[in-house]
Amino acid sequence: MFSLEHITDFIQQWLYATFNPTMALILECVIVMLLVIGLFAVLGLVLVLMERKVAARMQIRLGPNRVGPKGMLQTAADTLKLMMKEGLTPDGADKFLFNLAPFIVMIAAMLIMAPIAFAKGFQIWDINIGVLYVSAVSSVSVIGILMAGWASNNKYSLLGAMRSGAQIVSYELSAGLSIISIVVLSGSLQVSDIIASQQTGWWLFRGHIPAIIAFVIFIIAVTAETNRAPFDLAEAESELTAGFHTEYSGMKFALFFLAEYINIFIVCAIGATLFLGGWMPLHIGHWEGFNQIMDYIPSSLWFLGKTFFLIFLIMWFRWTFPRLRVDQLLSLEWKYLLPISMFNLLLITLIAIMGWHF
Amino acid sequence: MYRETQIIESAKTTSPNGGPDAVDDGALVINVGPQHPATHGVLHLVITLQGETIQKIEPHLGYIHRSIEKMCESLSYRQFIYVTSRMDYLSAHINNHGCALCVEKGLQLEVPPRAQVIRVLMDELTRIASHELWWGAMAMDLGAFTPFFYAFRERETINDIMEETCGARLTMNYMVPGGVMYDIHPNFQKRVKDFIQLFTNKIDEYDDLVTGNIIFQNRTQGVGVLTAADAISYGCTGPVARGSGVACDIRKLYPYEVYNKVAFDEIIETAGDSYARYLVRIKELKQSVRIVEQLIDNIPEGDFQAKTKAVLKLPKGEFYSRVETARGEFGVYIVSEGGTTPYRIKFRSPGFSNLSALDHISRGCKIGDLMAIMGTLDLVIPDIDR
């Protein structure tokens, strides 16, 4: 059967057979870099188009339908436009930080790609502290946002950046606690191990109600962490015009925009990995026939399907809910999500120790 | 022209009421508007913030001031009515109605019953359309985009009905002194009934989507509280005052046309916060539907316009008429010297008075609350600037 694992293995063997080990490693790095950048570009285009189409369908309109068949090339045209635009730097801005900020946000998003398993055996770096690495690196992007807000020399940007700082730092906690609950269940920080532990069933179904609660909290927390509505206070266009990226234009704005969507993809990929079994097909108990049919679907499709389902969920939130106020946002975290997830973690630990899970 | 730095300096140094609310040094002064997504027009607010908390709001008006009152001094009594559509463009019909009433009061003209009923029907349809737009825009201010499209779907139906009968979608100029410009379109009754049927189903959807939403309730409840005494002192009218428990519906207090013959309730909420103002408008939608339902099958036969002279001349004197627009009490004050044009005309616009309460009710709120407050004040900027 067609598998990405065979292709990557073949390439690696060929590289090490043809070149010396250092050269092979460098070449591998270059290939990975190109792949990641290509993936970024494609993801950006697809996700923005998806967002616009989903929004349009919910808002009883058609959405982009002029450029290309059914408007498929709309985002490509938009990207072209953004690249052609002049990137203005406002007077009085801290030019170095102003220009650096979008790259920091972007690089942070790129780094989290490393431990994600896109398909069976298709993973850039199967580090043994994968989950820890993800939650550590994902909090770096807040530095970029703060930097952008501060360097813009704009009060709206500053307010947006400060909100974003408070928000991301708070929601890291409950996102981390929900991740830990899966780590407790699977007993490993390594992404491949976590996926392997879901061979017989996904943690969402195996961990009883506490796992479902952890999943819900995880989704809420990552929606907040990626600054998506209803937690888009950092941008809050009706309050702060565009928040931290008010002053950005052209390609630098495009980088922020792209990073937002890449972040959504990444957090949904992590959610899919932890709770929905990553590339693992859906297996139900002893229904051998059913399980075999499921196995025929390629693992990469399983992974993408789960991820895009979560992305759709987050988009659905955005186009339904009003925005929270900044103090309500924080009280939601500290008064509701954090206590619940701590208590939930206790329950999950109990389940894991007693082996009550399926 | 205004220079931003000057405004900021003036905001720092002058404290209108002196004493305790003088602005301190750590304050952040930001300009909301005149180009801002939440001000829905060219309203310019200079906001003094302490962190995210609002200390003071100073409205700067005039970006769309056209001196309509001066213009009207050189227009005849037939001509000046159309100008008022450009003030509160969302309730253009009702503005025109107020002007027509004032001229009729001066001429002591009896409006035929058919015209009266048509006028009231149009007023209520306009009110529904205006509240629809407000509902969508208010939800959008609070970050929910989808309601805007649902609201516009229904509003578009009203606009189509208007277009068919009045010939225009927004600035209809359908009211003339003595009646209406032409008779209703043959399809009018059927289309309005279809609309009513469609609309009553949709109101529940609005409740599911926005009214009952926990985030929305938290954003509006207890935000921007206006007490009844303040509402009266600030001259607030319409849903803003009724949300504070002040009975001020002109349709009930000083009924004009056939409002004393139809059954409807004046909606009064007592909480005085943004949520109360929101509820008043949502419930008013149902009351407007009720009025339309009562009248749509009972349009009396007869003339749609009284016979008037070609050139209208008001006798020497002063005339004041008021109507209830979607935003509150709209007053027209005409001073006539007996000529063909008004000597002095003053439009008492509801938005102007409602805006003056903004500073008072939003002090101490968060900047996010300002959007909820402005949304429920339902400001239309051309109405304020005139």
Add this chain to the structure above:
Amino acid sequence: MAFLKQYISDVYRAVSSLLKGMKTTGSYFVRPKEIITQQYPDNRASMTIPERFRGEVVMTHDENNEHACTGCTACELACPNATIKIVTKFDTTPEGKKKKALDTFVYHLELCTMCNLCVEACPTSAIKMAQSFEHSVYDRSQLLKKLNKPGSKLRAGVE
């Protein structure tokens, strides 16, 4: 305990209200029939404009290139914005009498607010409102129009 009960009921109420909202938008997502977008200008052919729609002032001419405008300037007086300017001339009737007649009906579309007062004022129904609405041009001078067609004259019998 009462506190915990309150806490849980708060959470339940919040979640259920959010789910209700998601149900509404979700139901529209799966019903593409509800889409109301009008694809203007693609649908130009199928578009119907109500006959009362006020797009611009036109003067009606019959097949003999005759109009009903006597040049009485009632519309010019009725117009609030000085949109209409009537230029008159003196025709000589067959009886040899001089008679005032329309020379040029100047119409400034760029000043017009489509208030319909001129049409109401016209004693001979010579002008009416047309349903055209695509008025945008690149030069403002193109909006200055002459409404009576070249060579047209007053229809016989209209006073």
Add this chain to the structure above:
Amino acid sequence: MTNEEIKQHIITGLPNASFDETGEWLQVLVPVDAWKQFAQWLRSDALQMDFLFCLTCVDWAATPAGKALLTMVYHFTSTVFRHTLVVKVKLDRNNPEIETISDCWRTAEMHEREVFDLFGVQFLHHPDLRRLVLTDDFEGHPLRKDFEDPINMIKL
């Protein structure tokens, strides 16, 4: 309260007020120096005129009788008794000065700024008397009858 009762109340407080009953509502003409006291009395005492729904000014310069006359017109109503009263105060057109009432009715603050802007009436002791709708460096007061703007005003 009927017009007669209102009249009685006013005459006891202000003997030199003159009345006009030709319009829809009772009108009372108050001298400018007695205005502030009268306004405070209106707001709080027997009449309870708590709702100021219209505040404006009329320039009489275009009439033969009023070459040097501005009239402030206040429309009051009472939300308690539902009676309406129109108060007029005559001002000298060349030096119009009147006491503010923005401390009695909060809505007057914005309305007085508007009248100051468009008519040039000086409201004494107003907390923040600046131009409202026009720019700070605007010259003249547009709603006065002798205001001329050859560029922006088109005479029909």
